[in-house]
Amino acid sequence: MRYALYAAAVLSTFASIIWLWFDRSAGIALALSGPMAVLGTWDMLQTRSTLRRNYPLLAHFRYGLEAIGPEMRQYFIEADTAEVPFSRQERSLAYQRAKSVLDTRPFGTLQNVYDTDYEWINHSLQPSDYMSHDFRVLIGADRAQPYSASVFNISAMSFGSLSANAIRALNKGAKLGGFYHDTGEGSISRYHREFGGDLVWEVASGYFGCRNDDGSFSEERFAHAAADPQVKMIEVKLSQGAKPGHGGVLPGPKVSAEIAATRGVRAGVDCISPARHSTFDSPKGLLDFVDRLRQLSGGKPTGFKLAIGHPWEWFGIAKAMHETGVLPDFIVVDGAEGGTGAAPAEFIDHVGVPMHEALMLVHNTLVGLGLRERIRIAAAGKIISGFDIARTMAMGADWCNAARGYMFAVGCIQAQTCHTDRCPTGVATQDPKRWKALDVDDKSHRVH
Known part of the structure; x- marks a missing residue:
């Protein structure tokens, strides 16, 4: 099975070359399968990557998924409070305040206030007045x-x-x-x-x-x-x-x-x-x-x-x-x-x-x-x-x-x-x- 895609690309390439004598539209199939056959052959012959030699063509799908992995995790998988190194919640706060858009949140905190790492500041019942925001x-x-x-x-x-x-x-x-x-x-x-x-x-x-x-x-x-x-x-x-x-x-x-x-x-x-x-x-x-x-x-x-x-x-x-x-x-x-x-x-x-x-x-x-x-x-x-x-x-x-x-x-x-x-x-x-x-x-x- 690990050679199936490569074998299919090679067979399709040869079939397209033969069929090209009868129908010029076969060139489309050749344009698709030919580069894949060449890439798969190179995977088989190169010596730098064992994975590519054992899984010609298929290995590239792994590399592609690995390349977009951080983005996939950041946008679709990680929690809003996961720090990687800044959480989505922290980044959103920076973006919102930079753009002067709404930065308030409804319905309570997303933090687990009973977590051992939870931090807070004690407020005063007599808040001070201040004349300027320019500290x-x-x-x-x-x-x-x-x-x-x-x-x-x-x-x-x-x-x-x-x-x-x-x-x-x-x-x-x-x-x-x-x-x-x-x-x-x-x-x-x-x-x-x-x-x-x-x-x-x-x-x-x-x-x-x-x-x-x-x-x-x-x-x-x-x-x-x-x-x-x-x-x-x-x-x-x-x-x-x-x-x-x-x-x-x-x-x-x-x-x-x-x-x-x-x-x-x-x-x-x-x-x-x-x-x-x-x-x-x-x-x-x-x-x-x-x-x-x-x-x-x-x-x-x-x-x-x-x-x-x-x-x-x-x-x-x-x-x-x-x-x-x-x-x-x-x-x-x-x-x-x-x-x-x-x-x-x-x-x-x-x-x-x-x-x-x-x-x-x-x-x-x-x-x-x-x-x-x-x-x-x-x-x-x-x-x-x-x-x-x-x-x-x-x-x-x-x-x-x-x-x-x-x-x-x-x-x-x-x-x-x-x-x-x-x-x-x-x-x-x-x-x-x-x-x-x-x-x-x-x-x-x-x-x-």
Whole structure:
């Protein structure tokens, strides 16, 4: 039976060839059966796939079903509350609020309120009045250029990972909404500057946008770029939740002239993001680097982002802060559930501390050292709703950042093809045929 379809294709092909002498309409049958016979023969002769050799032609049906499996499960099988990684309920909330359409639900919660993982917030019988929806936090109050940030901002996503129009839409939305847009480690592109939205410049181990030709840090280039009034804060990236402890490589063919100019690298050559910084190798060195960037930027609030790994490494940084008195203005805690960066499955699934535990560790450490009032804390990791923000701030954060939530706002459908350059909505691709379909004006209002 496993050869039945192949045998039928071969027999039909030969029969069509013979019948073609008598009736030209047999060419239609030949056009259908011929390619199948050729494909089946190739399946029998190739050596890479045992399945195709044992099941010529039939094996391709399996591959086809496997290819559309994620979409079939997402749209027809998974429950509304199944997290993969964001549930349909969470995605719908983001879409509805981005489009300013009805986001209320009737007939009660879909959550099992007696489930062991159920979370809730206790309300008050005396709710407070508030005069504004624009909740903000002051960062670097004693610096030369303090910054008043929204409590909900766009987390780090680079140009190169995201398309030009996605960056445009995010930054224009940030400008309209009065919140900041983190550049990601790919530096500040011309698309970040187009609409004038507030920027937090992320400086990572590749020193993109502020590097010498040998990849080392350049004070001159950093100072020049950091002087841009659109840049409000500087963030040193130690690690990220999606792949803590893992560097990255942007293959040469993907390093276009535009990306190369933005990052300060050579076009067409592999763009390397080392797993660690070359400018410092100790907690004290990190703090000195943070202070150095703060001075070079003209006194803009400067801090660092990390995903917690070994707690004792974080304790070493905290000890250095306590002993030297050199403090970051803020710390961004990136949870292991973060996911905008493609990474090996082991890093995605099993490396790093989840955001809640990491946030409480950082917060409690600073409280114990008497430093919490002098250092602001931000948190990121699957934050998408008002409840997520309230819960995270109750655990110790001063403000929250989100990446995938804003990706939903600009059109992401969670196809999980970000690393293939074939994003169906033009968000995470450098293919102009795809990203030009993303309307900047429409999507910026959804971000706002």
